[in-house]
Amino acid sequence: MFRKEPVLGGAEIAALVTMAAAFAIPMITKNVLVYSVLNQALVGIVAAQSVWIMLRMNLLSFATPAFMAIGGYTVAIAGRYEITDAFLMTALAFLLPALAAVPLGALVLRLRGTYFVLVTFVLSQIMQLLLFESESLTGGSNGIAGVPAVTLLGTEMMSNRQVLLFACGIAFLATVITALLTRYFRQHFAAIEENEILAESLGLVVWRYKAVGFVIAAGIAGLAGYSLVNMLLTAHPSSFSSESAVDFIAYTIIGGRGTILGPIVGTALLVYATNLFGTHGQYAQGLYGILILAVILAARGGIAGTAAAAFRRVRG
Amino acid sequence: MQQFLQAAVIGVSLGAQYALLALGFTLIFGILGVVNFAHGGFYMLGGYVAYSCVSLLGLPYPLAVIGAVAATAALGWVFELYFLERLIDDHLATLMLTLGLYLVISTGSLTVFGPLAMEFHFPVTGAFHFGSIYVPKENLVVLVICLTALAALWAVLFRTDLGRGLRALADDRAVAMAQGMRPKLLFPAAFALATGLAGLTGALVTPILALSPGVGDPVLATSFLTVILGGLGSLGGAALAAFIVGMVEAYTSVYFGGSIGALVLFVLVLLLLVFRPTGLLGREVRGA
Amino acid sequence: MSELRVEGLTKRFGGLRVFHDIEFSLPPGALMGVIGPNGAGKTTLINVISGRQPPSGGRVFLGGRDVTGQPAHAISRLGVGRSFQQTNTFKGVSVRENIARAIRFGRRGIPQGLEQLMGQFGLIPRLDEQSDKLPYGSQKMLGLVMAYAAGPKVLLLDEPAAGLERSERDNVDLFVDHVRRVGGASVLIIEHDMDLIRRLCPRIIVLDAGEVLADGPPAAVLARPDVIAAYLGDTEDAA
Numbered sequence: 001m002f003r004k005e006p007v008l009g010g011a012e013i014a015a016l017v018t019m020a021a022a023f024a025i026p027m028i029t030k031n032v033l034v035y036s037v038l039n040q041a042l043v044g045i046v047a048a049q050s051v052w053i054m055l056r057m058n059l060l061s062f063a064t065p066a067f068m069a070i071g072g073y074t075v076a077i078a079g080r081y082e083i084t085d086a087f088l089m090t091a092l093a094f095l096l097p098a099l100a101a102v103p104l105g106a107l108v109l110r111l112r113g114t115y116f117v118l119v120t121f122v123l124s125q126i127m128q129l130l131l132f133e134s135e136s137l138t139g140g141s142n143g144i145a146g147v148p149a150v151t152l153l154g155t156e157m158m159s160n161r162q163v164l165l166f167a168c169g170i171a172f173l174a175t176v177i178t179a180l181l182t183r184y185f186r187q188h189f190a191a192i193e194e195n196e197i198l199a200e201s202l203g204l205v206v207w208r209y210k211a212v213g214f215v216i217a218a219g220i221a222g223l224a225g226y227s228l229v230n231m232l233l234t235a236h237p238s239s240f241s242s243e244s245a246v247d248f249i250a251y252t253i254i255g256g257r258g259t260i261l262g263p264i265v266g267t268a269l270l271v272y273a274t275n276l277f278g279t280h281g282q283y284a285q286g287l288y289g290i291l292i293l294a295v296i297l298a299a300r301g302g303i304a305g306t307a308a309a310a311f312r313r314v315r316g
Numbered sequence: 317m318q319q320f321l322q323a324a325v326i327g328v329s330l331g332a333q334y335a336l337l338a339l340g341f342t343l344i345f346g347i348l349g350v351v352n353f354a355h356g357g358f359y360m361l362g363g364y365v366a367y368s369c370v371s372l373l374g375l376p377y378p379l380a381v382i383g384a385v386a387a388t389a390a391l392g393w394v395f396e397l398y399f400l401e402r403l404i405d406d407h408l409a410t411l412m413l414t415l416g417l418y419l420v421i422s423t424g425s426l427t428v429f430g431p432l433a434m435e436f437h438f439p440v441t442g443a444f445h446f447g448s449i450y451v452p453k454e455n456l457v458v459l460v461i462c463l464t465a466l467a468a469l470w471a472v473l474f475r476t477d478l479g480r481g482l483r484a485l486a487d488d489r490a491v492a493m494a495q496g497m498r499p500k501l502l503f504p505a506a507f508a509l510a511t512g513l514a515g516l517t518g519a520l521v522t523p524i525l526a527l528s529p530g531v532g533d534p535v536l537a538t539s540f541l542t543v544i545l546g547g548l549g550s551l552g553g554a555a556l557a558a559f560i561v562g563m564v565e566a567y568t569s570v571y572f573g574g575s576i577g578a579l580v581l582f583v584l585v586l587l588l589l590v591f592r593p594t595g596l597l598g599r600e601v602r603g604a
Numbered sequence: 605m606s607e608l609r610v611e612g613l614t615k616r617f618g619g620l621r622v623f624h625d626i627e628f629s630l631p632p633g634a635l636m637g638v639i640g641p642n643g644a645g646k647t648t649l650i651n652v653i654s655g656r657q658p659p660s661g662g663r664v665f666l667g668g669r670d671v672t673g674q675p676a677h678a679i680s681r682l683g684v685g686r687s688f689q690q691t692n693t694f695k696g697v698s699v700r701e702n703i704a705r706a707i708r709f710g711r712r713g714i715p716q717g718l719e720q721l722m723g724q725f726g727l728i729p730r731l732d733e734q735s736d737k738l739p740y741g742s743q744k745m746l747g748l749v750m751a752y753a754a755g756p757k758v759l760l761l762d763e764p765a766a767g768l769e770r771s772e773r774d775n776v777d778l779f780v781d782h783v784r785r786v787g788g789a790s791v792l793i794i795e796h797d798m799d800l801i802r803r804l805c806p807r808i809i810v811l812d813a814g815e816v817l818a819d820g821p822p823a824a825v826l827a828r829p830d831v832i833a834a835y836l837g838d839t840e841d842a843a
Contacts, residue, residue, distance in 0.1 A: 111589070198693070198694065202750065296413050
């Protein structure tokens, strides 16, 4: 009567296949524009997945840029000391933000959902200010430029293609972690999202799952930060502003919060659309705004959710 | 000593402005359960509408301010009625809707007015000198208007039926509705009241500070901060917190400069949440 | 091991005193009813005992152990389950998923006779239906089954018969009998349905204006003039 769920569902497999397919693109082409858009998208996808994990529990986090900053600056600072090993830096980019999330989570997760939103927003602001004020460590308003390339198994990943391949790798890793986490805790996260009071009355230790989600989401964001710094070769406070939190949230909501494919689809489409605006990129936010209104009012499942529903209806 | 008093003057002035913003914000949250992400947007819109009235329509500044309030309140009313009302019980959805609205307002302002700061000046110039303390007349005027608005808001909330209805809804919606309060009328009114206040503050302060598409962002952050400090849903808390924030900001900028002040403030608020999650005057907020 | 005892329990919201100095004990396997006019604080009482809200004063003991002020999940883990007045299920998912979650979160395995209970309430043919698409009565029973599925030793039921058709009310009897006989749980029922209370409960407590007005067997308690007076002006639920 109560069967065991498979480790990965259809959506998760589709997501992993999609992220694996991304590796093919740098092998097929050398088009600079494609590289740029794809790299932006890969960074955005990881950041959006960080947002998505918390959104599974109906918690909207604005702290993604703050945790990205921890990951990104860790790599940049390590680069100053010529430490560039891919495996070590990936581990640190994940673990340091995750560790920071433990005490922060204890602080923030006790509070109501709406408080959570406000406090994560404040956390992003604090991180921005910290970055500007701690010149000796972070370079202050200049940031850290000239971040050395990643070293993977002895090879410096310096060419454009290598940078992009590494971004594909980070994104794939993030997707694996996100898929496993949200699949393993699917029932718990869903119960918290749908009816937290009922879940708690049945014995679910709600704060614990929120904490696990928050910590892993922080780690994922750290990976996004690593990827971003790797793309720009610079760690700068403007890359980690609280405004970018809005972008990642937009990708997730518009893409569809109901499935792991949502952040992927949303990021890909919106990053592409933003690039169509060319030099008028700041107008893209207006498009995001309209789409968000449309999704919330008329198509809750976002693009992925609406597509899946239409597909189901067609199948009968 | 003189510096101390000077900072106090700035602090009170800022406090009054923040109080108008924070009260509006906490009002919407307490009554509708909506976190108004577009709060900074309405502030900015108030500035732009006032600017347009003065520069494009040639209206005198006081009329422009009234125009700004009318415009932002009207937009708030319409948005609540036709957008928020459908999903009013879903707090996350309403937050997202206001976020969408903010992005639209922001980009709209950018499209219409461009990215540069507007030439928008306060009609009153010069300063008073009290001993060695320097008080720009514009700040004084704004302070007086803010305090008047605060008094008027207090009067509306505590002395009229509308206000009583709003406060009853904030305290316990089920009970209030059982007693016949009509949310259909009161919710848009509450939202319009808050956005009108934000617009008023924008129309008053942007000619003194700056008017450009980015000015709304720090307003949002400060509103969040003030409301967390005061306790979400608590009017008294929001007012008290606003003056504390104004004072801290004034003193740290006078004595320290840089963004240290903002940082101190943010961290203080975060710490406060550890020991007193309800804020200064807020109510039970235990999760679930 | 699973006696529920409440001493001097008090709850205030700001200036409003909801209930005051409540005392009773519920031995293992016992059954007790709680009645009282609307607004007497009955649901809040369950909220406080189950840990959803902290008390303003007094103590709650479970099996001799002081559990006052512990959060809802902890008290649930210690063996106290509760149902809700309105239908309370995970709305967007199937009946099967609802019960699966209750079992998983309760972490006590599948309790005795769960399938039998589900069968009795007609939930087995509806296993794959979405829970909020079920008729009201079935949703209510699903809520009760879920509370049981978490494997409690003490069950607090908040108006289990509210909104049920006359014909469906026997299901509540079946449920209470099952959880006591097969599950070995003690049960506390808040109710307005006097027939049900008289039928089922060997002992009832009357709450009025937040205080215990009477405590004893229903026949005696319901005949008392002060209990009757407390109900004047408060129409009994006549379904």
